[in-house]
Amino acid sequence: MDFKQEDLKALIERTMPFGKYQGRVLIDLPEPYLLWFASKGFPNGELGRLMALALMLKMDGTEKLLEPLRQSHG
Secondary structure (H helix, E strand, C coil): CCCCHHHHHHHHHCECCCCCCCCCEHHHCCHHHHHHHHHHCCCCHHHHHHHHHHHHHHHHCCHHHHHHHHHHHC
16 A cells, blocks of 8 residues: 555544544544454545555554654644
């Protein structure tokens, strides 16, 4: 999956716009929730692409690499 630096920033800034985890930052969505979307189909567009990226980072165990970015974001 290709992604840009802006996508990583979006993962710590954008929130889930609907559902059980509405208002939660995308990178903080639980892995089982993202896996459910992966099996049923992510939403179309940027939201789905970012959710898929969040899942990939969680599955690879690399989501902690976003911590410095999150801390500098405030």
